[in-house]
Structure formats: structure tokens, C-alpha cells
Amino acid sequence: MSPARLTPETDKSFRRLSDFRLADLEAIRLLLRGGSVIDWHRMNFASEEEAVEFIGSQDFDLDDQRDLDRISAIRDEAIAFLRRHFDFPVPRPVAALDLPGLLMLASGSGHRQMCACAILKAMHIVHHLEGRELLFMLPFSDQELFHLVEEKVYRVMGGMLAHGFPILEFTGGRKNKDSLYQKLLSKSDTIAANIYDKLRFRIVTHAPEDVFPTLNYMLRHIFPFNYVIPGQSTNTLFQFNSYCEHDPHLSLLLPEMQTKPDQEDALTRMDNRFSAQSYSIVHFVVDMPLRVPQEMLDRAPPQARTLGPVVFVLTEFQILDRATEQRNELGDASHAAYKERQKRAVMHRLKVGEGFEPGNTAPPPRKG
Numbered sequence: 001m002s003p004a005r006l007t008p009e010t011d012k013s014f015r016r017l018s019d020f021r022l023a024d025l026e027a028i029r030l031l032l033r034g035g036s037v038i039d040w041h042r043m044n045f046a047s048e049e050e051a052v053e054f055i056g057s058q059d060f061d062l063d064d065q066r067d068l069d070r071i072s073a074i075r076d077e078a079i080a081f082l083r084r085h086f087d088f089p090v091p092r093p094v095a096a097l098d099l100p101g102l103l104m105l106a107s108g109s110g111h112r113q114m115c116a117c118a119i120l121k122a123m124h125i126v127h128h129l130e131g132r133e134l135l136f137m138l139p140f141s142d143q144e145l146f147h148l149v150e151e152k153v154y155r156v157m158g159g160m161l162a163h164g165f166p167i168l169e170f171t172g173g174r175k176n177k178d179s180l181y182q183k184l185l186s187k188s189d190t191i192a193a194n195i196y197d198k199l200r201f202r203i204v205t206h207a208p209e210d211v212f213p214t215l216n217y218m219l220r221h222i223f224p225f226n227y228v229i230p231g232q233s234t235n236t237l238f239q240f241n242s243y244c245e246h247d248p249h250l251s252l253l254l255p256e257m258q259t260k261p262d263q264e265d266a267l268t269r270m271d272n273r274f275s276a277q278s279y280s281i282v283h284f285v286v287d288m289p290l291r292v293p294q295e296m297l298d299r300a301p302p303q304a305r306t307l308g309p310v311v312f313v314l315t316e317f318q319i320l321d322r323a324t325e326q327r328n329e330l331g332d333a334s335h336a337a338y339k340e341r342q343k344r345a346v347m348h349r350l351k352v353g354e355g356f357e358p359g360n361t362a363p364p365p366r367k368g
Helices: 022-033 048-056 065-086 099-106 111-137 142-162 177-186 208-221 240-245 250-256 302-307 322-328 335-352
Strands: 167-174 199-205 282-291 310-321
Touching (some): 022 208, 142 310, 199 322, 310 322
Antiparallel strands (some): 282 310
16 A cells, blocks of 8 residues: 555554554454354454454443443353353453453463453353344334444544545445345345345455555454354455465464464355356455444333343445456446346246246146
């Protein structure tokens, strides 16, 4: 990324590739491959300041006593679960740590480091489940919820654009009902719960080398890496290891990463039969942590008060660079061609079902 693209007012926390830390690269690798933080065996925070920033990305406020009490309740439930079912030895000093302390311990080494990681994994699950439970108790519509997510994303992205970050285009939108109908009719699993892109955002950067820094900033200010949905990432833009090996700074971080380099260098594709082979994108889905305003919480049933202020909203993001976007709009890879392939498949399915060839409308022979 050329420094000339940045204004003097640029947020100093925007990290160029040469400024990346191990934790930054680990988070982006998880996002690109659609992995799960539950499979990690350590954290990589270099300072308590980084750990506190990560907690903020979860929409918790460490200056709010109610949030501190909520985090302690999640920690205590996670430890109780580990002790109930796994006879897990949690030393008292570890059990008494606050969340920044657990994150820093999990970034170290030794038996207590492993213990801290196990607690954090259980906390991740407890918090996620209870946040989803709270979501179903709140008496407001998807549209009200989407508006809150849009406010959060637009606030951060608007600041990035105002500060001269290397973003050429940013758009957001919601799928309309006809698009949802067509998408479900085109999918083999016609279950509404499997629609992840009702709310979606698209970012186009100036150049390929701007993608990682932009994702890094988003991971630290809009959504945390641990809530990227496993198995729902598409990366047809970067060969991760090859890309890092060709960067002088990133190549030094590669050997320190948690999975061996030979375990991944393939592009990650989603099973979308309507996308052209030449189409390139980084696409992922986040269960976005969203702090619900107090006036909305006040409308919830009394039992919701024990579940904290954070819910989760499925949100899709796409990011690519300008040259790739231009190539994507040519010929078979264009959005218009994609929609036409999908439309033809839906029409065929409506007429004769999924199992028939497009040119064959005769029913299959009956057995027996």
C-alpha cells in the first residue's frame, strides 16, 4: 500500500503489511479459510492493550460494571462446565483472572496457558449461545436489528473513508424478498435458517495489497475474528502461504503460526454452482456481536436480564480489489450471468425438479 494514499489524519491503528503482528495474521488466516477458534491452541496477544481492544470488538465495555459482572458470569459458567464434565483442573489463581488476564495467559506457554485456552473456548460457546437466546426474547423485528448493524458498520467504514484509507468503494444492502425466494428455490437445502446474506456489505480496495490491512482494521473495530462462521468463507483471491512468503515481513511470521504451512495453500471455495470458475472474491459470514440499546432491553421479559446486552446477527462481507472487480464483471463471471444461471436453474426445478437434466422433462421410470 502506498503511503501517499493516506492523509495526515489517518487513524494510526491502520496497520500496513509491514506493521502486522502474529495475532493479526492468525486472525486473517482464520477468516480466509473459514476456520474455528475452537481449534486453536493459543492466543497471540503481545500486550494487554491488544487484549482490551479485542474485548471491545465483542461490544463489551470494560468501564461498565454491568459488563464486568456479565463477563465474570460467563467465565464462572465456563469453568463450572469444564469441572462438571471433564474433571478439568482449573487452579484458583487462573479461575480468578479477569478476561484480559485470561487472554494474556492464553498467549503464553505452559500448563496454565492450556488451561486459559480451554476456559476461553468454553466462554466463547457460553456467550454465543446465551446471546442467541437473548435475541429470540427481544420484541423487535429483523429490520430493526439490521438497522443497528448498519449503524455500527457505517460508522466505522465512514471513518475509514474519511481518513483516506485505501478503499475505493463501500456498499451495504439487504436482500429483498424476491431475491430470498429465488435463492432458497435454487438451494438443495431450502431452509430459511441457512440464508446468511440477508444483510451484506461489499468493500473494494485500491489494490490487492490493501485487502489484508483493511480486513485487519475491520476485525479490530467492527467484528472479532472468533465469530467468523466456520465453513462459510470463500477465498478465490489469495494463495495465503504463497502471498505471505513473497512479503518480507509476513514471511517472518509464517513459521510461528499455529497450523503447518503445508496444511493449506489452496483457495477456499464455497459450494455455489452458479459462480463462474474465473470469479475471484474474499467472502465470509460473521455472527456479528451487537450491543442492544438499553431501551430495547427494557422491553424484553425479566428472564432476559441475566443474558447481558449482546446479541448476534448473521452478516455477510465481501472484499476484493479494483482490478479483480473489473475482471469479475466480464463475460461469464459477471453478476448478470450469475443471476441468469440461477434463474434458469430455479425455473427448471419448478417445472421438473432437481434430478432431471435441463433438456429432459419426462418423469423418471417407476420402479417395480
